[in-house]
Amino acid sequence: MRKTDMKKMKKVTKDHLVTYGMVLAAYVIVQIMLASGSLSSLMQGLLVPLTIYSIVAIGLNLCVGYLGELSLGHAGFMCVGAFSSAFFTKCMEHTGMHEALRFLLAIIVGTLVAALFGFLIGIPVLRLRGDYLAIVTLAFGEIIKNIMNVLYVGKDGNGFHFSIKDAASLNMAEDGEMIINGAKGITGTPHQSTFTIGVLLILVSLFVVFHLVDSRSGRAIMAIRDNRIAAESVGINITKFKLLGFTISAAIAGTGGVLYAHNLSTLTALPANFGYNMSIMILVFVVLGGMGSFRGSIISAVLLTMLPEVLRGLSDYRMLIYAVVLIAMMLFNWAPKAIEWRERHSIRDKIKNGRTKEVR
Amino acid sequence: MKKVISVLLTAAMAFSMLAGCGSEEKKDALYIGGIGPTTGGTAIYGTAVKNGAQLAVDEINAAGGISGYQIEYKFEDDQNDAEKAVNAYNTLKDWGMQILMGTVTTLPCVGVVDKTGADNMFQVTPSASSTDVIKGDNVFQICFTDPNQGTKSAQYIGENNLAKKVAIIYDSSDVYSSGIEEKFVEEAADQGLEIVSAEAFTADSKTDFSTQLKKAQDAGAELVFLPIYYQESSIILTQADAMGFDPIFFSCDGMDGILTMENFDTSLAEGVMLLTPFAADADDEATKKFVSTYKEKYGDTPNQFAADAYDAVYTIKAAIEQAAADGTEITPKTASSDICDALKAAMTKINVNGLTGGEDGLKWAETGEVNKEPKAVKIENGVYVGM
Numbered sequence: 135m136r137k138t139d140m141k142k143m144k145k146v147t148k149d150h151l152v153t154y155g156m157v158l159a160a161y162v163i164v165q166i167m168l169a170s171g172s173l174s175s176l177m178q179g180l181l182v183p184l185t186i187y188s189i190v191a192i193g194l195n196l197c198v199g200y201l202g203e204l205s206l207g208h209a210g211f212m213c214v215g216a217f218s219s220a221f222f223t224k225c226m227e228h229t230g231m232h233e234a235l236r237f238l239l240a241i242i243v244g245t246l247v248a249a250l251f252g253f254l255i256g257i258p259v260l261r262l263r264g265d266y267l268a269i270v271t272l273a274f275g276e277i278i279k280n281i282m283n284v285l286y287v288g289k290d291g292n293g294f295h296f297s298i299k300d301a302a303s304l305n306m307a308e309d310g311e312m313i314i315n316g317a318k319g320i321t322g323t324p325h326q327s328t329f330t331i332g333v334l335l336i337l338v339s340l341f342v343v344f345h346l347v348d349s350r351s352g353r354a355i356m357a358i359r360d361n362r363i364a365a366e367s368v369g370i371n372i373t374k375f376k377l378l379g380f381t382i383s384a385a386i387a388g389t390g391g392v393l394y395a396h397n398l399s400t401l402t403a404l405p406a407n408f409g410y411n412m413s414i415m416i417l418v419f420v421v422l423g424g425m426g427s428f429r430g431s432i433i434s435a436v437l438l439t440m441l442p443e444v445l446r447g448l449s450d451y452r453m454l455i456y457a458v459v460l461i462a463m464m465l466f467n468w469a470p471k472a473i474e475w476r477e478r479h480s481i482r483d484k485i486k487n488g489r490t491k492e493v494r
Numbered sequence: 495m496k497k498v499i500s501v502l503l504t505a506a507m508a509f510s511m512l513a514g515c516g517s518e519e520k521k522d523a524l525y526i527g528g529i530g531p532t533t534g535g536t537a538i539y540g541t542a543v544k545n546g547a548q549l550a551v552d553e554i555n556a557a558g559g560i561s562g563y564q565i566e567y568k569f570e571d572d573q574n575d576a577e578k579a580v581n582a583y584n585t586l587k588d589w590g591m592q593i594l595m596g597t598v599t600t601l602p603c604v605g606v607v608d609k610t611g612a613d614n615m616f617q618v619t620p621s622a623s624s625t626d627v628i629k630g631d632n633v634f635q636i637c638f639t640d641p642n643q644g645t646k647s648a649q650y651i652g653e654n655n656l657a658k659k660v661a662i663i664y665d666s667s668d669v670y671s672s673g674i675e676e677k678f679v680e681e682a683a684d685q686g687l688e689i690v691s692a693e694a695f696t697a698d699s700k701t702d703f704s705t706q707l708k709k710a711q712d713a714g715a716e717l718v719f720l721p722i723y724y725q726e727s728s729i730i731l732t733q734a735d736a737m738g739f740d741p742i743f744f745s746c747d748g749m750d751g752i753l754t755m756e757n758f759d760t761s762l763a764e765g766v767m768l769l770t771p772f773a774a775d776a777d778d779e780a781t782k783k784f785v786s787t788y789k790e791k792y793g794d795t796p797n798q799f800a801a802d803a804y805d806a807v808y809t810i811k812a813a814i815e816q817a818a819a820d821g822t823e824i825t826p827k828t829a830s831s832d833i834c835d836a837l838k839a840a841m842t843k844i845n846v847n848g849l850t851g852g853e854d855g856l857k858w859a860e861t862g863e864v865n866k867e868p869k870a871v872k873i874e875n876g877v878y879v880g881m
Contacts, residue, residue: 179584179609183577276698283667283696301676317665317672321604321626398576399608400626402601404667405697406575443581446570453533 150344153429154337161333176443185332186393187439191419191431192339193386198417199426200347201379202359203260204268208387209412210275211248213403215388216395217282219244220320223396224313225289227324237326241335241392248388249381251278256380260373272410282403287314319402320395327397335393339386340428346382355379422464437463522826524560526551526810527586528569528803529579529606530598535725536574538751539799543598543620544569545792546800549784550807560811561818563826572597576605583609592830593618593837595806598799600624600640600669607633616834618809620802623747624669628862632834634841635864636802636809636850637771640670643746644677646868647719647769652685656742656767657717659690661710663703663730665722666694674721674746690715695726703730704737711739720745724752731762742767747868750797753876760876769868771850772798773878781849798850805848805856809841816840 164181167173194208219240226236259270286297290310297303301315314320346352354375357365366372395401405411419438423430441459445452466472528547530540551567559565570586572579579602586594594610594617597603603622610617611630619627620636623643628635638646651657660682665671675692682689690713693706707730710718718734718741720727727749734740745768752763774785774795784804788796814824814837822836846856850866857865871878 175584175587176581177584179580280667280696280698284694317667318624318626318669325608398580398605400576400601400604402576402669404575404601406573407577409698442578443585446582446585452571 146348150340153340153344153432156429157333157336157340157432161329164329180440180443181329182327182332182393182397184436184439185329185336186327186390186397187416187419187435188336188432189332189339189393190387190390190416191423191435192336192343192428193383193390194416195420195423195425195428195431196343196346196386197380197383198420199424200352200355200359201376201383203263203376203380204265204417205271205380205383206268206410206413206417207255207271207273207275207278208384208416209408209410210271210278211252211384211387212391212394212412213275213278213282213408214251215244215248215391216401216408217314217320217391217403218247218388219392220323220395220401221287221313223323223326224320233324233326237331237396240326240396241389244392244395245385245389248391249385252381252384252388253377255384256377260376260380272413275408275410275413279403279405279408282314282319282408283317285314286312286316288312317402319400321400323395323399323401325396325399327393332393335389336432339389342382342386343428346379351375351378418460422460422467424467523564523566524814524824524826525566525568525590525592526807527583527589527591527594527596528567529572529582529586529594529596529602530569531574531602532569532571534573536599536723538724538754538797539598539621540571540574542751542797542799543596543803545788546796546803547595547620547807549788549791549800550804554807554811560814561824565807572599572602574599574602576602578602579606580609587613587615591615592826592828592833593810595620595803595810597622600627600673603627604669614831614834616810616830616837618806620806621747621799624673625863626669631838631860631862634809634858634862636806636848636856637747637798637864638866638868639863640673641677643769643868644674644679644721645681647674647721647744647746648678648681648685648687650769650870651717651719651744652682652687656744657715658686658688659714659716660687660719661690661713661715661717661741662692662719663706663710663722664692664694664720665696665700665726667696667698668722670748671722678719678721700726701729702733704733706730707734707737707739710741711737715741717742717744720749723748724750724755727766728752728755728758728762731766732759735762744768747771747798750799753873753878754794754797763873764875766873767870767881768873768878769870770798770878771852771866771868772801773869773871773880775877775879780847784849801849805846805850808848809844809846809856810837812844812846813837813840816844 190208190212197203197205222243223240255274259267262270284298286301286304288295288304288306288310290307295304295306354370357370358372358375419435420431423434442452442456445455448455528544530543531537532540532544551565555564568589570582572582579597583606594615596619597606598621600622603619604626607627607630610632614632617633623637623640625639627633662675664675679689691709693709720743743766747770749768750770753760785796817824817836817840824833841858842860848856852867870881872881
């Protein structure tokens with residue numbers, strides 16, 4: 135009994151180590167290529183977005199794969215993280231604070247604010263199940279996006295001014311500075327997101343989710359997912375653990391948002407970047423990579439973010455080809471027949487069979 | 495197992511990408527890149543710019559190029575998204591771009607401007623109209639700025655006594671639209687115009703405008719100001735017609751394109767006024783030639799975006815020639831940063847007699863803002879008529 139336990143533990147840990155190793159290996163390869171100058175500008179520009187979407191996919195996977203709740207509002211949490219951190223950075227810009235410290239604090243602020251929103255949304259929302267939850271989170275994402283579009287915040291000698299009408303109604307003093315300018319969002323956020331920080335944050339997110347999933351709380355979360363009534367009957371506090379999982383998931387999405395905000399000099403809440411399309415895109419990453427597999431989420435987030443850019447050579451046909459490739463990849467990964475075929479032609483099995491033959 | 499395959503696929507993809515990006519031998523041509531949306535909701539602008547610039551490039555190449563060098567021109571799609579635009583910019587950099595003619599729409603441009611500033615890449619944007627775009631000293635605009643359009647619209651309405659009671663319908667989620675709206679409201683007060691209703695919509699609610707129109711109608715608006723793009727305008731015009739609301743519609747350059755829109759009854763656009771720097775029916779030689787060549791090649795009447803792009807390419811040509819006259823020869827071997835330094839200085843000295851410049855031509859201030867006057871046109875019998 136104990137032995138099998140040990141073995142199982144080891145297998146899980148090994149699996150985690152493979153994931154960490156994969157991220158680190160990718161990092162090292164990229165660094166080598168950067169140093170030797172063999173990485174194209176396009177790829178260099180894509181490095182940070184790749185880490186951003188990987189992080190958000192990890193966050194959503196926790197919600198979808200382990201909590202078993204379909205969330206269509208993760209772009210909303212990203213948006214909250216992005217705006218709160220960019221707001222913080224803009225406010226602190228002229229205080230002479232050390233830049234690295236400021237960015238670290240911005241990451242913490244963005245993550246915490248997203249977590250707070252996740253918690254607040256979670257309280258009413260997690261009382262719902264299945265489709266209803268998906269719809270409410272969808273609505274939440276849209277609300278956040280629309281609020282950001284009408285929010286005007288300025289700062290002058292007298293402190294902060296808020297308005298949801300227009301910039302003129304802020305009544306700011308002469309020296310006033312617009313921070314969030316309605317639909318124009320926040321402009322001029324310094325570039326501080328780097329690939330190294332992105333990878334570090336991926337590792338931290340992985341560390342957090344792995345520890346959560348392997349812990350007592352994680353097992354409780356999975357028990358709720360698998361059978362709510364059974365979980366309740368053994369005394370698991372359903373609301374508490376659901377909230378825990380959902381809040382952490384939202385916080386990780388917020389971290390991705392912080393990186394997003396500090397990667398482009400313009401931050402606006404548009405349907406293309408924080409709308410439900412983005413939420414669904416992140417869900418596609420998670421579903422393609424396999425629900426519950428964080429490694430799969432990272433791989434598919436990287437693949438699907440790169441794909442449309444790599445297909446640029448096809449000019450106008452690229453979005454069409456992108457959709458076709460997406461369908462093909464989904465079928466290849468998840469169609470029962472395809473899984474069967476892969477199992478029959480598995481390299482790993484062949485190696486194993488070869489070994490057993492030798493033993494014989 | 496599927497993990498193994500996924501990893502293999504990733505590796506294969508990464509490898510193929512690397513294989514594709516070996517440094518190519520530079521050909522003997524000047525590399526000019528363009529960025530704009532050729533897919534998605536604003537594709538009509540991107541496509542117009544792409545074609546308009548192509549036309550200019552072909553003409554210049556046929557006439558012997560810029561100081562003897564042919565132009566190599568490539569256009570990348572950005573889907574009207576800042577992140578995608580930066581990707582497009584990086585792709586063009588890999589291709590060997592020396593000068594950027596783009597981007598078409600404002601928001602992606604703000605994202606790209608930041609990168610061109612850091613790289614010191616010379617950039618001329620045909621149609622990104624926000625003032626945020628020209629913050630850096632390496633960026634020059636062909637179109638006039640949003641604040642300028644808002645102010646000019648209000649002045650035009652006030653000075654020509656078109657109406658006293660004005661309603662506005664604008665897109666609060668769009669930088670271009672809310673930028674114009676803000677300045678229009680400011681200037682309207684000075685012009686003695688009364689804003690009877692200012693109704694916003696967002697990118698998510700742009701399929702039905704009956705509420706906004708009803709409010710404008712109830713408030714007794716004589717003129718409805720539409721600082722928005724033509725897709726939404728077409729719905730507004732259709733719905734206003736259906737409810738029997740017939741004020742003067744006044745719009746800015748975003749309205750341009752409405753006459754070539756598919757599935758829209760262009761008779762509804764009769765009487766619409768708009769500020770645009772370009773009218774396809776103008777009878778000067780250059781415009782006539784441009785319009786006929788464009789029609790022949792792409793089967794469409796060119797809009798002002800195409801004209802702006804055409805002018806942008808000629809502006810680049812003029813700037814390069816000016817730089818050469820000042821003693822900096824620009825060749826296909828010149829690094830983009832050196833080109834930028836030379837052209838920045840040259841830009842304030844040139845005067846381009848373009849399609850959109852009117853009689854005085856296009857001149858630039860050091861800030862990158864162009865000095866030209868918007869023209870007001872009215873749609874009559876399906877064509878723009880100057881007012």
